[in-house]
Amino acid sequence: MTTPAPRDDLAVLIVDDDFMVASIHTRFVERAPGFRVVGVAATGTTALAEIERLRPDLVLLDVHLPDLSGVDVLRRLRGAGNDVGVMMVTAAREADTVRAAAAAGAAHYLVKPFEFDDLLTRLESFRQAHLALAGVATAGQEDIDAVFAPLGRGREALPKGLSVETAAAVLEALASGRELSAAECADEVGVSRVSARRYLEHYVAQGRAAVRLKYGGAGRPERRYRASG
Structure with missing residues (x-):
């Protein structure tokens, strides 16, 4: 799927090398109000190319990929100045991996397997943070808190x-x-x-x-x- 998302919907790219898992995650995202899947990638290299081409608002990124790790993909994005939202969606539980993902700027880290509500809660949190500064030149404290609270900082939003x-x-x-x-x-x-x-x-x-x-x-x-x- 490569259709651009409507203006009110946030565009999501699914990155997972397991076709069935990617299909499940796609269905979950499509059920979430305000989100639409615009593409699926099975490798890190493809993910980087699709992010450049599709310009999604959010990437659901697996850690274990055939070529690059998801953390490496995230680091390359940030190194290139790309601030696309990234949610790690993976079976990887190693503390070093979690710390690396957080340090590289992942918005959330969701461990497989999970239910729809697990993802929905994090999608809603991301959407709130993403939209907090949309269309404003100067942010109020509430807007700033909405951006930082999902990462565990600032007053709860x-x-x-x-x-x-x-x-x-x-x-x-x-x-x-x-x-x-x-x-x-x-x-x-x-x-x-x-x-x-x-x-x-x-x-x-x-x-x-x-x-x-x-x-x-x-x-x-x-x-x-x-x-x-």
Whole structure:
């Protein structure tokens, strides 16, 4: 796919050498409001060429590629002065790799496998930061915070639709040290399960909460949340 994204949509390039994985990620991005996939690349060299040609707003970049590593691709982009948004989407968990990606300017780092909501939370965070300075010559403090908060710096900026009061209540529930499901958090805070999960996933994206999948019985595994650290 090489069709330019509509003005209101952010253009996304998927970089993964596994065709099936790239297809799944493409479907996930296409489900996210305000995003559109404009291309897919299977190698680092192709990714660099497609980024130059398509000018995407965001690149979902795997670390393990046949030629260059994703971190090398990111370093080459930054070395060339290209500030395209990059989200590492990979199975690589090595601390050195994570640190290298952060130092090279990755906006987020998402470990495979993941569910749609995991990606959606990070996409929303990226979109908020990306649009914060659009069309302004001088930034206000709130705009600046929206850019830096997704990387763990500055005052927290909540995605659209989330309230400060409810976010604080969810964070307080996590601060108890207990592991909670979205339903249990919803009962404590007094919101719907869907709303509680949005807040919990937001804190996961911010690195202030961790999530694990609890398997058992039929159906999908249960997502259990706890405070990080």
